[in-house]
Amino acid sequence: xxxxxxxxxxxxxxxxxxxxxxxxxxxxxxxxxxxxxxxxxxxxxxxxxxxxxxxxxxxxxxxxxxxxxxxxxxxxxxxxxxxxxxxxxxxxxxxxxxxxxxxxxxxxxxxxxxxxxxxxxxxxxxxxxxxxxxxxxxxxxxxxxxxxxxxxxxxxxxxxxxxxxxxxxxxxxxxxxxxxxxxxxxxxxxxxxxxxxxxxxxxxxxxxxxxxxxxxxxxxxxxxxxxxxxxxxxxxxxxxxxxxxxxxxxxxxxxxxxxxxxxxxxxxxxxxxxxxxxxxxxxxxxxxxxxxxxxxxxxxxxxxxxxxxxxxxxxxxxxxxxxxxxxxxxxxxxxx
Amino acid sequence: xxxxxxxxxxxxxxxxxxxxxxxxxxxxxxxxxxxxxxxxxxxxxxxxxxxxxxxxxxxxxxxxxxxxxxxxxxxxxxxxxxxxxxxxxxxxxxxxxxxxxxxxxxxxxxxxxxxxxxxxxxxxxxxxxxxxxxxxxxxxxxxxxxxxxxxxxxxxxxxxxxxxxxxxxxxxxxxxxxxxxxxxxxxxxxxxxxxxxxxxxxxxxxxxxxxxxxxxxxxxxxxxxxxxxxxxxxxxxxxxxxxxxxxxxxxxxxxxxxxxxxxxxxxxxxxxxxxxxxxxxxxxxxxxxxxxxxxxxxxxxxxxxxxxxxxxxxxxxxxxxxxxxxxxxxxxxxxx
Numbered sequence: 001x002x003x004x005x006x007x008x009x010x011x012x013x014x015x016x017x018x019x020x021x022x023x024x025x026x027x028x029x030x031x032x033x034x035x036x037x038x039x040x041x042x043x044x045x046x047x048x049x050x051x052x053x054x055x056x057x058x059x060x061x062x063x064x065x066x067x068x069x070x071x072x073x074x075x076x077x078x079x080x081x082x083x084x085x086x087x088x089x090x091x092x093x094x095x096x097x098x099x100x101x102x103x104x105x106x107x108x109x110x111x112x113x114x115x116x117x118x119x120x121x122x123x124x125x126x127x128x129x130x131x132x133x134x135x136x137x138x139x140x141x142x143x144x145x146x147x148x149x150x151x152x153x154x155x156x157x158x159x160x161x162x163x164x165x166x167x168x169x170x171x172x173x174x175x176x177x178x179x180x181x182x183x184x185x186x187x188x189x190x191x192x193x194x195x196x197x198x199x200x201x202x203x204x205x206x207x208x209x210x211x212x213x214x215x216x217x218x219x220x221x222x223x224x225x226x227x228x229x230x231x232x233x234x235x236x237x238x239x240x241x242x243x244x245x246x247x248x249x250x251x252x253x254x255x256x257x258x259x260x261x262x263x264x265x266x267x268x269x270x271x272x273x274x275x276x277x278x279x280x281x282x283x284x285x286x287x288x289x290x291x292x293x294x295x296x297x298x299x300x301x302x303x304x305x306x307x308x309x310x311x312x313x314x315x316x317x318x319x320x321x322x323x324x325x326x327x328x329x330x331x332x333x334x335x336x
Numbered sequence: 337x338x339x340x341x342x343x344x345x346x347x348x349x350x351x352x353x354x355x356x357x358x359x360x361x362x363x364x365x366x367x368x369x370x371x372x373x374x375x376x377x378x379x380x381x382x383x384x385x386x387x388x389x390x391x392x393x394x395x396x397x398x399x400x401x402x403x404x405x406x407x408x409x410x411x412x413x414x415x416x417x418x419x420x421x422x423x424x425x426x427x428x429x430x431x432x433x434x435x436x437x438x439x440x441x442x443x444x445x446x447x448x449x450x451x452x453x454x455x456x457x458x459x460x461x462x463x464x465x466x467x468x469x470x471x472x473x474x475x476x477x478x479x480x481x482x483x484x485x486x487x488x489x490x491x492x493x494x495x496x497x498x499x500x501x502x503x504x505x506x507x508x509x510x511x512x513x514x515x516x517x518x519x520x521x522x523x524x525x526x527x528x529x530x531x532x533x534x535x536x537x538x539x540x541x542x543x544x545x546x547x548x549x550x551x552x553x554x555x556x557x558x559x560x561x562x563x564x565x566x567x568x569x570x571x572x573x574x575x576x577x578x579x580x581x582x583x584x585x586x587x588x589x590x591x592x593x594x595x596x597x598x599x600x601x602x603x604x605x606x607x608x609x610x611x612x613x614x615x616x617x618x619x620x621x622x623x624x625x626x627x628x629x630x631x632x633x634x635x636x637x638x639x640x641x642x643x644x645x646x647x648x649x650x651x652x653x654x655x656x657x658x659x660x661x662x663x664x665x666x667x668x669x670x671x672x
Contacts, residue, residue: 007559009518009530010511014559017658023667024563024642024659026489026606076656089537090530091558147647153362155646165648173652175346182345194345194426201425222427223343223350227360270362273647303650306360310491311483311609312501314639316509320412322353323360331359 002076002096004170013171015076015096039161041065041107048073051101052130054123065107066120067127072100072165083140083170097140099168103127104161111160112269113148114260121253124164125244131166132278133242139284141168143176146276154271154305164274172280179277180296187295195297196237207326210259211336215251218259220325220332226303227323228267228332230259233299241278241298259302262335271305338412338432340506349507351412351432375497377401377443384409387437388466390459401443402456403463408436408501419476419506433476435504439463440497447496448605449484450596457589460500461580467502468614469578475620477504479512482612490607490641500610508616515613516632523631531633532573543662546595547672551587554595556661556668562639563659564603564668566595569635577614577634595638598671607641 003016038046041063047070055065071079077098084095105124106116116124132144148164149156172180186194202208202219210218210230221231232255234248244252256274263270278298282289313319339352374382377399383406391401407415413434420431441460442452452460468480484500485492508516522530538544538555546554546566557567568591570584580588592610599606614634618625649655 005559007557008522008534010514011518012514012559012561012653012655014561014655014657016560016660017656018660018662020658020660021663022659023603025603026642076658088558089541090533091537143652145648145652147651149646153644155644155648165646167648169652169654171654173654175651175653178346178348178653182347186344197426198344201427205425221343222424223341223348224352225348225350267359267361273650275647275651277651301651303647306362308489308491309645310485310501311611311639312481312491312503314609315483315511315611315613315637316479316481316505317348317511317514318505318507318509319348319350320353321350322356322412323358324352324354324356326354327357 002078004077004094004096006092006094006171008091011174011177013173017076037109037159037161039104039159039163040109044068052127052134054127063107067106067123068104069127069131069166070102070104072102075100077167077170094170096170098170099135099138099141099144099166101131101166101168103131103146103164103166105163106161110162112260112264113150113162113274114257114264116162116257118250118253118257121257122249125249125252125256128164128276129242129244135166135168136242136281136283138168139281140170141281142284143169143172143280144278145169145173146278148272148274150273151269151271154273156271176277176280180280180292183295183297184291187291193237193295193297195233195299199233199235208329210262210329210332213251213255215248216255218255220329222325224321224325224328225319227306227321228263228270228304228328229321229325230263230302230332231299232256232259232302233297237297239279239293239296239298241276256300258336262332263302263304265335266331267304267306273301273303273305275301275303277301338414340413340430340432342428342430342507344427347510347513349509353412373445373495373497375440375495375499376445380404388463388470390463399443403442403459404440405463405467405502406438406440408438411436413503413506430506432506434506435471435477435480435502437467437502437504439467439482439500439502441499442497446498448596448600449486449498449610450593450600452498452593454586454589454593457593458585461585461588461592464500464612465578465580471502471504472578472617472619474504475617476506477617478620479505479508479616480614481505481509482614484608484610486609487605487607490609492607512613512616516616516628519631519633520627523627529573529631529633531569531635535569535571544665546598546665546668549587549591551584552591554591556665558661560657560661560664561655563642563657564599564606564640564664565657565661566599566638566668567635568592568595568638569633573633575615575629575632575634577612592636594672598668599638599640601671602667603640603642609637609639609641611637611639613637
């Protein structure tokens with residue numbers, strides 16, 4: 001069981017496992033040997049039954065798939081149960097309901113995302129969309145987060161086979177809220193999308209532009225928190241990843257393969273996170289989100305984890321970045 | 337040189353080093369051998385001249401000190417220069433002025449903070465106060481953050497000799513702002529300090545209470561982000577660490593030694609951060625802070641770093657804590 005607890009002072013939410021009594025240990029930096037990888041084709045019986053898959057043939061939980069979605073074997077949120085909001089004295093709590101899924105990106109034992117073919121990455125991107133659409137039919141789920149942790153230093157689990165994580169949350173996370181509110185305020189003031197303005201300025205200034213494709217722009221953000229942080233954003237205004245079409249998926253697959261490849265070429269196999277920033281589930285509070293189609297613009301964050309966060313970042317939310325984004329963009333462009 | 341840049345969407349500030357052109361590398365988890373530790377008594381010449389010290393005799397930069405404050409040898413902010421706020425197209429920038437200091441906590445080569453005597457910790461706590469008072473005379477400095485990084489996994493530098501870091505910032509960090517705003521809103525609504533209400537409730541409920549001293553209460557917070565996270569807070573309302581007196585320092589020294597010791601006993605020498613959350617510098621914007629004496633309550637956060645943050649925490653500001661604070665408090669109490 002778990003509870004989703006809110007820090008009433010800072011509005012930070014924490015999913016607390018109230019059952020586990022195993023003392024935590026310092027995590028290692030190495031993967032366990034991958035004999036009998038449960039994510040490889042042929043080993044489907046080692047995982048829970050699949051929730052969704054792109055497959056050639058109709059044989060759930062057998063081989064013949066291209067991308068396979070399974071429940072997380074250590075779920076932190078429960079699928080079943082009512083979304084209850086409770087006060088605990090001065091505190092706020094929401095019941096720990098939500099979705100925990102793992103998206104296995106290939107039947108082959110490939111470790112690096114950029115080693116997947118563009119076609120394969122395209123399948124993965126389509127599955128992201130399908131899962132978001134499916135889960136947003138559930139009004140208990142307020143936000144669907146899809147992300148990748150590459151290497152243990154970026155929080156990867158002990159399974160190295162390339163995969164993405166999906167968590168469907170019963171509350172909108174604070175960083176997403178900050179983005180939604182920032183974008184809404186800016187729009188209220190200027191009647192322009194803040195992200196569209198950022199794209200326009202970055203294309204004009206060009207010093208933080210890594211490259212652009214037909215539909216996407218890749219930049220190192222002005223206030224990059226990490227060296228070689230990148231923002232991948234659709235050139236045309238679009239409030240939701242759910243609207244992405246076949247042509248854009250094809251283009252985005254090429255863009256993602258390229259950014260991960262050049263990052264790998266510049267800094268030898270760095271730990272990184274890839275985070276899809278989509279709009280929240282609009283179903284539960286449609287009135288509240290009525291301006292979101294104009295003011296929000298979905299995007300992907302790529303954050304290499306080459307510096308460890310210290311008490312400074314943890315205590316403040318301030319970051320120190322000792323490698324300027326203009327310099328990072330120049331180095332990345334040279335490796336295109 | 338550095339620039340302090342604001343992410344206009346999320347209001348996250350980043351100090352960007354605009355000079356460094358050395359490519360970042362993945363940090364290791366081991367300390368370098370400590371032969372000729374520059375922080376040990378006798379090696380004062382290996383550090384920049386001291387800014388402040390508690391010493392027995394009048395011989396700056398020689399031995400005979402108890403606690404010694406030096407400038408950081410790799411400062412990220414410059415001491416000199418005007419506080420300039422500049423717009424860069426749609427972006428905001430503040431000049432990189434501020435303070436970067438290191439507080440060497442003992443002349444002896446001691447690695448673990450809890451191995452210092454209570455008297456010695458008392459000296460350290462007094463030096464914290466002296467530095468905050470000195471730096472807050474400079475109205476360019478908006479916030480003075482003092483923190484400890486214990487072990488490399490918590491972001492410690494390559495020097496193991498126990499020390500604290502101080503950064504004087506030209507902008508108030510977002511996590512502190514969230515706390516200030518949360519506390520102000522609560523006070524505006526209830527006319528009570530939110531932290532005083534938390535203390536009252538935790539003393540009544542008792543399941544997250546670790547221990548209490550004459551002047552301080554130690555709890556595992558309701559929405560603990562990390563296993564064994566602890567909050568050390570003065571029992572009586574006090575908006576600033578600057579008001580702490582000799583008796584309270586003596587008491588706090590014993591409390592801090594104890595919490596670090598029991599944490600070490602429960603989880604073998606865990607990496608952790610210790611973060612002093614004081615009020616901001618009130619000098620530059622006295623009108624804006626006119627209610628702060630009633631609504632804010634200083635405190636210390638102790639955050640063991642037993643789980644690595646993944647793309648989930650980074651992308652959302654949401655946390656997953658697989659060891660409930662009630663359970664952590666019970667284990668800590670057993671080790672008192």
